[in-house]
Amino acid sequence: MTAIRRVLFNLFAWTVVLAVAFPLFWMIVTSVKPQSELFRRPPTFLPETVTFEHYWTLLTRTGFLDYFRNSVILSVATTLTVVAIATLGAYSLVRFRYRGRESLAFLVLFTYLLPSVVLIIPLYLMLVTLGVSNTIFSLVIAYTTFALPYALWLLRSFMAGIPEDLESAALVDGASRMGAFRDIILPQLLPGIISTALFTFILSWNEYLYALVLVNSDAARPLTTGVMSMLISAFNIEWSLLMAASVMMSVPLIVAFAFLQSYLTSGFGAGGVKG
C-alpha cells in the first residue's frame, strides 16, 4: 500500500467510525448545553457555554441515584447467582457423563434463544401469586430466565476449551473431583468467568421489558425504566437532562470498556459464533 492510499484509507475508515460514534458524541455534547441553547435553531455543534447543571439536577432533584442503586444491586445479585449456578452446571455438562446430559445441553441452547415475551406473562402471574412482585428480588428471578442460559452457554464453551490432561493428572495423584475443580479448573476458567460475569452484568443492566412489567414502585425500579419515565412526562421534556442521564447510565460500561475490553471480545466468540 502506498503512503497516499494508506492515508486515504485511514481517512475513509475513520470517517465511518466517527459517523457510527456520532450519536454518542452528540449525547455528551447535549448533556452540557444549557436549556436555552438547546432550543436554538439551527442547533450549535459545540456548546457555547458548558454547564454541568443538568448533572447536578439529575443527582439532586430526580430519583436517578435510587434507580442507579437499584440497578447496581439488581445486576450484581443476578450476576453472582447466575455465574455461580452456571459454573457448576457447565462443569457438569462438559466433564461428566450421565443420562439426559445431551437433552439438558439442548434445553440450555433452546432457552438461550427463547423470547422473553413468551415467559413474561406466566412469570408475572407466578411472581404475583408468590407475593414477591414489585421487588428487586422478583427482577433477579426474572433476569435469571435469560441470564442463566446465556451464562451456561458461554461457560460451557469456555470449559470445553480447557485441556483435560491437567485435571486427569490431578485425579491420578489422588485429588477428588471437586478438589481438582477448585485447584485446576477454576484458575484456568477464571478469564471465562470474568467474561461471562461482564456479559451477564451488562445484560441485566440494560434489561427493560421485565422491569417495565414487574416493577411499579420507585423503591425497586432500575435505571432503564426509571430514566425512560423521565421522558414521558406531560409537563416538560428536558433533553439535556435525559442526555445527562444517558451518559451517567453508561458509566459502568465505559469503565468495563476501559479496563476489561479483552474479556468482552472473548465472550463474543464463546457466545455461539466461534468456529
Place this chain on the structure above:
Amino acid sequence: MSLTRSSSGGITRRGALKGLAATSALAALPIGARAQSATTLRWWSPQAAPAQLEAYQAQIASFEALHPGIKVVFEKTSDEGYAPQLAAAFASGDVPDVVTHLPSFSVQTYYANGLIEPFDEVIEAIGVDNYYPGANEVFRTPDGKHCATGIGNSAANALWVRRDLMADAGIGKIPETWDELRAACQAMQKGGIFGAPLPYGRNGMTSLIFIGFIHQAGGQVFTPDLQIALDSEATRNALEFYRSMRELCPPGATNYSWGESLTAFVSGATATGIYTGRVLVNVRDQNPGLADQITCATYPRIATDVAPWTFNDFASVFIPAQSKNKDAAKLFAAYIFDPPGYIKQLHAAPGHVLPVLRTIGENPAYLDNDIIRKYSAEVELMSAAAAGGYNLGYESAAHQSNAKAGEIIAAHPIADMVQRVVLNGDSMDAAIGDAVKAIDAIMKA
C-alpha cells in the same frame, strides 16, 4: 363476561393459578422478601413536575409530623403510562394506597371493576359544603356512592396564542371558528414557526383532544344512553379539519403527546398551543421572553352556533380497594386538601390545576400569587370553562356515566382512527367503521 362477580361455582382463574404456582419449585422461596412497614402509604400521581414534587413533599412532611406512625412515599406515574402500570398493580395486588390526578373516566372504569374503595367518608371529612356545587357529580357511581373526589379542574384544551405573532400577521381577534383558526395558523406559519402543535400520535392525548373536536363539530362519541354515535357527519367534519391542520403542525406532531405539544408552544416553535394553564409557569421558567405575549381562549369550533366544549379530565383522588392501609390512606387523602398544603400544591403550577373547593378558590392566600394575579383574566376564563367541562366518561350533563371510557382511551381506537385518516390517507368510512367496531367490542366485553 361479568368482571365484578367471580365466576359462580367454577374455580376462579386466580385460584387455578395459585394451584399451579403451589406445585412449582419456586413456592419454596422466601415470600417475606418484601417486608414493608405496615403503615407506609404509597402515593401515585402523573402530575410530578419538580415544583409540584416539592409541594407534595412539604405536605407529606407535615402529615407525617401529625401522624408519627405513618410514612408516605410519593411515586410518579405518567399520563400515557398509568393505565398499564395500574393494570399490573391491580393484578398483582401490590397497589398504591392513594392515587391522585387521574381522570374521572378512568376512575369510574376501575370502580366498575370493583378495584376502588368508595370515597364518601373522605368527602365528608373534607367537607361537602366546601366544594363548588356539583363538583363531585362526575364521581357519582351507579350504586349511589362516590368513587373519588376531584383534586382539581383543568381546561386541557384551551387555545393558547401569541399576541406578537398575531399582530405581525395582522390578525385582530383570537380565532373562534375552525376556519379562522386555520387561516390564522397559515398566516403565522413562517420563519421556522409552525401554526399549531396538535397531537397526531397514537396515544391518550390524541384521543382526548380529538373527542373535543368531535364535540366542537356538534357531534358526540356516545348518545346519552351510551349508544355509539361516532359515525356521524360531525366526526367526518372534525377529521376533515384535523387533516387540514396537519401541514400547519410540526413534522413530529405524529408522535406528540402532552409534553411535546406543550414544549413546542412554550419554546416558541408554534404560534398557537393547546394545553392547560401549565403554559403560564413553563413560559415563566423556560422562555420568559414570551410572558407578556401569551393569552388563551376556549378552543375554536366549527361554527359559532356550536357551543365551546372544554375537555376537563376532572383530576381525582381515589383509594384502591386492595390497599392494606385504607384508614391511613383516607386520613391522608383528606389531608391533601388541608388549605396551606393544598394551596402550595396548586401554586406549583398556577392556573394548571384549578381548585375544586370554593373555600380555596376564594381564599386570599390562594389568590396571592404572581401568576394568578398577572393572568387573572386567563385563569378566570379557564376556571369557568373547566367547571363547565366534560370528558369521555361524562360527555354532557345528560349523559349516563360511561364506565368503559377509561378502557376506550387506553386502547386508542380514536387515536387510531385519526392516524389512519390523517397519516395513512385511509377512507373515513373505513376508519370510522373500525373505530366503532373496536369501541363496541370494549363496550360489550
Place this chain on the structure above:
Amino acid sequence: MAAPRQTALERQYSLLGLMLIAPTVLVFCAVIVYPLVSAIYLSLFSVFTPTLQGGWVGLENYRSLLGSGEFWVSLRNNLVWTAGTLALQVLFGVGMALVLHQNLWFRSLARSLILFPYFVSTVVAVLVWKWVFNDLYGILNHVMMAAGIIDWPVDYLGTMPNAMISIILVGAWKYFPFVVIAVLARLQTIPEPLYEAARIDGAGPVARFFDITLPQLREVLVVIVLLRAIWDFKEFDLIYLMTGGGPVIATQTLPLLVYKEAFALNRMGMAAAYAVVMMAIMLVFMVLYIRRTRERRP
C-alpha cells in the same frame, strides 16, 4: 475424557455430575419450563388483567387471533423489520470487519468506538436517536436542511415508510458490532498463504475477497445470520421505545402486540396465545440454528 474403569467410581462421578447440574435444573424448571407450560395453558383462557378473573375458552383465542388482521399485519412487520435490519447488520458488519482487519491508525480505539453501540443500553440508544431525529431541534434535520437535501424537517418516526426505515437503521446501528467482532475473529484465522497464492495468480483485492475471504467466512456467517435473525425477531425494547408500534400499527411487531394485549387491552389469555404463536414461528429458526451448532460440535 478418559473414562474411569471402575464402575463404582463411574457411578460416583455421575452422581456428582447430577448434583452439580441440580441447581441449574431446579432453576430452569421453576423459571423457564413451568412458565412456558403455563403460557400455553393460559392461552386457553380469557383473563381480564386487572382482576385476573376469567374463564376457559379453549382454542377460541387462537381462532380469533388467526382471523384478526392485526396478527398478520404484525407478523408482516416483524418479518420486514427482521429482514431489513439483519441485511444491513451483515452488510455493514462484514464491511467494517474488513476495514478493522487492516492496519488502521489507532485500531483499538476504533474498535472500542464501533463496539460501543452494541453494549450501550437500548434505552440510552433510543433516547439519543430520538433526540437526533427530533423534528424541531434535531441535528439530523438541521444538517440535511443545511446541505440542501431537504427544505422542510422530515418526520422520521411518525409516518410510513420513514418509521420503519428509521427503526431498521437504528437496529442496524445498535447490533452490527456483533457481526463485526464475530467476523473479525474469523478473518484473523484465515491463513495468509492463501492470499499470497492468489496474489501470485494475479487476483485483485475484489477477486481475493470473493475467492478466498467470502468462502472462508461462509460458515460463520450462516451462524451469525441465524442467531441474529432469532434475536432481531424477538426485539421488543428498541421498537417499543422508538415508535411504540406506530403510526397506527405500521411498526407493531409480535412482541409489541403481546405486550399491548396483556397490559393495554387487558386480555392476558389472548396475549399468551400471541406469545405461543410467536414462539412457534421462531422455532423454525431455532431448530435450524440448533442443528447447525450440533453438526459442528459432535
